[in-house]
Amino acid sequence: MIVIESLTKRYGSATVVDAVSMTIERNSITVIVGTSGSGKSTLLRMINRLIEPTSGRVIIDGRDTESEPAHLLRRRIGYVIQGHGLFPHRTVAENVATVPRLLGWEPDRIRVRVDELLRTLQLDPAMYADKYPYQLSGGQQQRVGVARALAAEPAVLLMDEPFGALDPIIREKAQDDLLEIQRKFGTTMVVVTHDIDEAFRLGDRVAVMSEGRLLQYDRPEVLVMHPADPLVARMTGSAERAMRLLSLTTAGEALADTSANTATSNNSAGAAEMAADGPIIRASASLREALSELLWRGSESGTVVDDDDKPCGRLTVAAILARGRPR
């Protein structure tokens, strides 16, 4: 858990971060979103003390970050920056091994950990470990950057615009991978972005910043339904807030809710009969994607299938639409 207490940064008369207080839950992804100059990056960098705060405190798992030298603190916190910042003179394996080496791990332990991480990030160690960063594609470089940040098993991972340099298709994949990693390692992640879609896609909680102040910090659906500030409303986009709301729930989740409410849908014979028509919808797809698919096919309903392609229920357009408005 990260507790930020009225953290402030001033440069001369300019206040870049203005008395921000927030609590970041363990094992969650918190996204700080804001326009450029909103102070979001400064706030992030004050957590690992790349920037020293003017006043206020940061407490990570009950320990004040000021209680140890900054470089020792940073070895316990993963850090990923835009444009990855890989060391061009070191191989992929050496890059990933940076923090374990600083911590004085045994070479064997480092090798095992590097291989494990590269595999987790879908980079075959035999093929990539000895390559130099310039020999990799942008997406691969970004993954090496994430692997390097996770190398010493940090409890906290800070990411500053981690996907900013990637093209849209690779970015979406990288976002999925990050969610997967978060589930696997249970790392507490703090991600800074200017992209509200990315914030909604990744964040368990989203913090909106403007001009150094924290405007609202809450679950994404609360930001959509009850924006605390006109700027938050503008950022979440009042014109598409219904769609944004739909994007926050997966088809599987919607189905689970429905079956809990109505016992009748558990009729398996009926489900099999209905499965004859309408498109197939993956349980992991968002309702926004499901609705789009149904509209495109002109179907009133579709079959939801789980990861093993087993049908688990039907989803109708009406059921989806019902979730696109505040309840």
Added chain:
Amino acid sequence: MSAPDLLLRRPPAARDAPALPAVDRLGALLALVGAVALILLPFVVFKANRILPGDPRHLAQVLPAGEALGCAGVLAAIAAVALLVASAPIRLAAALAGIVVIAAALAAAANTLTPPHNMIVRVAPGAGFWLLLATLGLLATDAITRLRPGPGVRVLLLALFLGVTWLTLAHGTFDKVSVMREYAVNASAFKVAARQHVLLSLGSLGAAFLVALPLGIFCHRAPRLRPGILSALNLIQTIPSIALFGILMAPLGALAAHVRFAAALGIRGIGAAPAVVALFLYSLLPLVANTVAGLRRVSPATVEAAQGMGMTRWQTLTGVELVLALPVILTGVRIVLVQNIGLVAIAALIGGGGFGTFIFEGIGQTAIDLVLLGAIPTLVLAFSAGVLLDALVEILDKAPS
């Protein structure tokens, strides 16, 4: 107009005519200059003694007709290669063969022209020989450039060149040539001068590096002070070397006169002390400027990542910033080393020692052979230093940033 259309419109004659070999432009120029050197300029100069102006002799006048003709024939063949053959290895082989031939001709001419047991007459290489050597040297370097050899191969070529030169000199092939005559007289002084030359060049470079590296790092970290420091160093660079040597004589002389410790260290108004100080000052600008440029080349994201990973300032500097800046810093070292090797020759004027001693003595005595005894090794030293450090920079800079 479509491509097939273009093909059809080509005049049929152009397709049928036998292809004329393309003439190499550089080869044409070199062949022309070589021909002028061979036909119009004296190959050697025959002098009754080391000071008297000489008597020019052409190749045909100094070698038996058959040998002279053979020599000219080989050179003509090389000119043809330079003109018409595109293959770089063949051009290189031709150039090297040419150098061997004119060197052998020079040795033969010296042996023929010098009467037995006569230590007074001098047979010096003439303008024709030097121009031929320069022409063939250019042909060889051009061929090497076209071959794009890796840094290792270049160092190997240099070692080969130095080795062959040393072997032929040690073997006594050129003992009757004027410059080697001067060497025979000055052999022990030559060894002392060589040591002094190398020590002065490297010593001043080393001292300057120890100061320039921290200064460069400081300039990088304190951008506000950077212009001031760099312009001060720039100002030093504009002082002519002879003037700087002169300027330093007075304060260093005074220091030696008043501070016994300084005198005990060997500091004097003339000699090695002002030479080292001047070379040190000249070395600062290229080293500091290149250190700054090298550090600026390091991406800020890389430095931020290093610090974000938990590297200390020192670890970031030595493990990341300096390593990445090293090729550029070494380029500065190369500039300074080559520059110093040249400047040490001038430092002989204030008693600094080195090969310059022979140059200035030679000028004083109007003995051009003695001047060459100082100038040629200086040139070879500077050239070798350049090749070696270039290769080193290239090896270190293999990963693009």
